[in-house]
Amino acid sequence: MILQPVLHPVLLVLLCAVPAVFIVRALIRRTPPGRPIWALRLGMLVVVFAMLLRPGIPGGTSQTLATNTDVVIVVDTTASIVAEDWAGDEPRLAGVRADVQSIVDEYPGARFSLISFDAAAQLRLPLTTDATALMSSLDVMLPEITDRSRGSSISIANRMLTDTLSAAAKSSPDRSRMVFYLGDGEQTISRDPESFASAAKYVDGGLVLGYGTAEGGPMKKTTGRPSTGSGTQGGGSGTQGGDGEYIEYQGQKALSVIDEGNLKQISEQLGVQYQHRSVDAVITLPEAPTSTTDYAASGEVGNVIELYWVLALVLVALVGVEVARATMLVTRLRGLTRPSPDRGGAS
The missing domain is CATH 3.40.50.410 (von Willebrand factor, type A domain)
Incomplete structure (x- = not known):
């Protein structure tokens, strides 16, 4: 595993520490029925932190073209x-x-x-x-x-x-x-x-x-x-x-x-x-005296296969759960506040 953080790891820890403290406090103080959603939010924060570390694995390659x-x-x-x-x-x-x-x-x-x-x-x-x-x-x-x-x-x-x-x-x-x-x-x-x-x-x-x-x-x-x-x-x-x-x-x-x-x-x-030279004549340029390496001859330059996109998919899934829960709560609140037909007619 190779890490290529977007910022120094210490700075990333400091940035994520503050919201983590608030989430953990809420998780401890909540009653058991309310803890899963805060656990979900803590998981989202952990996934974001991991994405900012830009994890990857060696083995990717890219080909180069250069004129010496x-x-x-x-x-x-x-x-x-x-x-x-x-x-x-x-x-x-x-x-x-x-x-x-x-x-x-x-x-x-x-x-x-x-x-x-x-x-x-x-x-x-x-x-x-x-x-x-x-x-x-x-x-x-x-x-x-x-x-x-x-x-x-x-x-x-x-x-x-x-x-x-x-x-x-x-x-x-x-x-x-x-x-x-x-x-x-x-x-x-x-x-x-x-x-x-x-x-x-x-x-x-x-x-x-x-x-x-x-x-x-x-x-x-x-x-x-x-x-x-x-x-x-x-x-x-x-x-x-x-x-x-x-x-x-x-x-x-x-x-x-x-x-x-x-x-x-x-x-x-x-x-x-x-x-x-004239505008209607195509310029004819000579080949470079030394070899202009092509994609086959230039060799492959070591690279890193990025894995942050996997974490991004996990984050999308967690956000989807949060959005679905919020939508469900809003629907329930609307149902509770809507007056019934009988009570509306009596009034």
């Missing part, structure tokens, strides 16, 4: 990530969020880390198995403020990515590492992008995902504050932080155009494949 992989996701948060050429006129960030959700679903049990980059790289989420935290970080993630933008490099996250992968390799050398780079490839500063070759030696798999079109999409100005509008952002609660005005260049709406050449170069440096 660290997944680092690198997301472009420059102004161009909200260019409106995803699914027609939605911002690219909507597609990014949807694809990250697909990545999370593909590798259950993996550890995830999130790096964003615009004028600087930022580690938004260290490695964690909490996929909800990852999606929450994406939901509140806003692009860089337009008025502060001075251009950015598509490789500015290279050093942070290398450091993150290196630390993961040292702390968990038995785990594989995957990198997913999500961006449009636009290099908006004059110098050439750095190489991701320094990170490649830690990478066992992943993808470079490209967003945008050759025709380009207009971009709304971003202020760094959540928008009060109802713009769609892939189902997340975060918004693009725009004020409704579009960025202009020479009197026309500025257009952001995907640079697939740069993205393919990054994929070659990291040693992973490149995919252009």
Whole structure:
């Protein structure tokens, strides 16, 4: 027998001791005809106490599914990530969020880390198995403020990515590492992008995902504050932080155009494949480099077969007796207080 009390046993004893004293006193003072009902109530209290102890027996099993992989996701948060050429006129960030959700679903049990980059790289989420935290970080993630933008490099996250992968390799050398780079490839500063070759030696798999079109999409100005509008952002609660005005260049709406050449170069440096993303194309994710254990291979994790439900059935039966007795007494009282037809007519 295994006990897993909901509270410390001492606290449970103290909680049940007070009603137990009153019940026992009533049981002693009552005449023999009145004692059975108080004995019943004492039994109910004992059953409740036993339920709160959560008794069980060993032997239950549950099967697990886990991916022995660290997944680092690198997301472009420059102004161009909200260019409106995803699914027609939605911002690219909507597609990014949807694809990250697909990545999370593909590798259950993996550890995830999130790096964003615009004028600087930022580690938004260290490695964690909490996929909800990852999606929450994406939901509140806003692009860089337009008025502060001075251009950015598509490789500015290279050093942070290398450091993150290196630390993961040292702390968990038995785990594989995957990198997913999500961006449009636009290099908006004059110098050439750095190489991701320094990170490649830690990478066992992943993808470079490209967003945008050759025709380009207009971009709304971003202020760094959540928008009060109802713009769609892939189902997340975060918004693009725009004020409704579009960025202009020479009197026309500025257009952001995907640079697939740069993205393919990054994929070659990291040693992973490149995919252009669009709303009507199904994302193809690679298998985890190390085995993703299935239900048969993962083994069985020891568990406890709970028995509190048996006590709950006993409690229901005892409560039923109490309710039946109360119903019977109420029926008798109504019969005693109801006037007889003869007496009613005489009056």
